[in-house]
Amino acid sequence: MEKKEIRFKINGEDTVISIKPNKTLLEMIREDLKLTGTKEACDHGECGACTVLINGVPVNSCLVLAMEAHGKEILTIEGLKQDDRLDPIQEAFIQNTGMQCGFCTPGMIMSTKALLNRNPKPNDDEIKEAIAGNLCRCTGYTKIFESIKDASSKIGGK
């Protein structure tokens, strides 16, 4: 299959890449860009481990073609840290033990990022709804909820 050139911004950096049109965004991120923080678990849009933001909107990158990234801004877990300063969401997940094995964590944090960007003070139901597509088998979610609430309060919510 012939490769096509696409341009986009990922984690703030302008990027040009030639890619097979049938590659998924997840494959491009992990295999071509070597950003392995984004995880693959189900590869079918059922678990949220591969969540990244396209223009601020959370997507399951295993369901999106890489070509879709053309002209857009992609944010992955690697792009949250600013000059060695963690995002308040990352801080909150650390302080509230918002993970065990950590395999769902990048996706969970990216979904949280999208949520708090559009709604800095979500209520409990809004939090649950926002991460309903992110499976976690380890934590039972309680400490993830606590992490998100803590992040929300730090970001300037109540």
Place this chain on the structure above:
Amino acid sequence: MEEINIGDYSLLGKSIPRIDAYEKVTGEAKYAADIELPGMLWCKILRSPLPHAKILNIDISRAKRLTGVKAVCTAKDFKGFRWGWMPITRDEPPLAEDKVRFYGEGVAAVAAIDEETAEEALELIKVDYEELPGVFDPEEALKEGAPVVHDYRPNNISWEFHMDFGDVEKGFKEADLVREDRFATGRVITGFLEPPAAIALWNSSGITIWAAKQSPYFVYRHLAQCFNLPLNKIRVIQPFVGGGFGGTKNDSVAGDFCSVLFSKMTGRPVKFVYKMEEVFLTCRRRHNAIIYNKMGMKKDGTITAMQSRLIADGGAYTAIGPLTMYLTGCISTLPYKLPNFKHDAYRVFTNNPVGAAMRGHGVTHTRFAAEIQMDMMAEELGLDPMEIRLKNAIEAPYETINKVTIFSCGLKDGLLKLKEHPLWKERKKENKDKETISGVGISGVAYLGGARQRGYQSCAAVLRLCEDGTVEYLTGATDAGQGSDTVLTQIVAEELGLSIDHVDIQRVDTAYTPCDAGSYGSRVTALAGEAAMKAAKDLKRQLAEYAAKEWNVSSEDIVFKNNKVYPKHMPDKAIPFRKLAQIACYSGVGAVIIGRGYSQYGIEPYDFEKGIGNAGTAYSFTSQLTRVEVDKETGFTKCTDMIIAHDCGKPLNPGLVESQNQGASVQGLGQAIYEEFVMDRGRTLNANLADYKMPTAVDAPNIEVIHILTDDPKVPYGAKEASEGAIVSSPPSVISAIHDATGIWFKELPVTPEKIALALREKKKE
């Protein structure tokens, strides 16, 4: 930071943030699938489309000719190697030999330059099968004339285990009420999000494999046996692990053997990552079991006897099944006084995927049956479910009839806390509206921690003092997500009086780390924790001698605290720990200080044939309240609250203990009402995360964990198990809550909305 006073400690009892949290929130943490090596090939496995069939011929010639394919292998290349938990049960080959025994079993494998080519090559392999009649139900498999899965077990009984203590017949005679019921537990999977993966390299130094394992020393031995190499040529390196929960990641998978073999054949590194569908179709799952339970009870609720017959679906191979059978019975004598007990467990071969260990191993089945039956009998006798538990609960010290010894027990304490909880006290006051009915259920269970399999259990720690006063900590224990790296580091730092960032723990690398049994049976804090404590004391003892010389005092009088060292009663003389390290490392020719320790708990033997003695080092006790809301029309059940009173002795890191309880209880909720494989003649029909429903954030209840503190002399700092009790307590408390709401007892898991709606309709008719 949350803190529980468990003694005069600076780090223990505090919810120190996980030491691996930074790597996990930044995406830095590398899991097996994230690792790449130059020149790497991809390994893919061809899987059987039939559940039971003779393999007549495998033609790999076309696959071999495909451009990009570097090697193809079949069972022949493993020269008859088979693995299994006990020498007499080694019945599983990496790839099927003369016949396939379950749908999805590996029959051949390919190594190619990329994943796509490997997949394409699989389609070019031609296998001729002769289909054999299959058997898919364990009770059917026991019948005369049923298809035989393994010739060495002509009656399909893979393993059996029997216990007989006291006199059950006498016990039933003494009872005022005797009940017999049939219970069933479901077909469920561990459900880790990270599929099995590894990257293997074979070269002149032997085998190196980066593998997603929660017990890397299992695959270490399997590879040595399979490839006939000495253990010092096997190097298993532990990346971050994306969840384990027993079974698959405690064992080897076909991909491990094939990728190593391919690397040997091609001289290149070889990687495999299972697809989620492969996980669901072929990986180890919990045995589903049928439990015929009989219990005798006096009018006042005293239990006089219990007899259980358990028939478990073992699937196509033995795996760790014998231990599963042991665990279904050995602690049935807990947590309630039981003077007479008989247990007969049969693990039966079928043409289903393999049944093996999963969190709450073995105990979940029989405790579910016993808890529900006890509740049913209490109801018949007009007794309160809380009171009947309080009446029968054991108290420490205690020895069961099969000589399980209990030195600490927080069951009664936990139950009493739950009894006073508003959720329990106000449960009858709720206004039940027309559509939904609510109910509250209870359970009380025990689980073993510091578990020992048969034989070898060695578990050690090595601490290397660096000259700047920091410490390198080598352990063979694996953190598969549970947080053991953090707790173990807390222990080392506590003993040395250092802050936690002065101690650096290494993930397992069998070339350097000391041997360890693995992460299972809630053993790490108890056993690796003991080793860590002893190694730290050993290091401290050596350093104290240098300090004693400096101050001319006895080495016993040296205090290590707050990164400082001083003679007892003379804190003003304190010098930094770093300074003492320098004194030691630079004096004379310079010392090399290494602290060593190994676990010696639980070395007394137990009787694996008869079920006598301690398979664990100490026992946790968990009691749980669960509240559900049931939709009367649809049967849809929402679990709203769980209150878990958990006695883990002393929580060394309360936040991690809570997280374990929360995770386990939600996993248990999955087993109770959501999760089940839909099977058709050995084939799993819902082999994906959309159709196999695991609890999501929306399904998760509010969970409150109450720490019940006890003091157990058998484990370091009194810390008992914290990860498996709540997966045992969760299903019975959920089912008892559904009963409280609907008045119906459900005896087969999972209790799906369809089952509830149907039963409610039936009930209305009555």
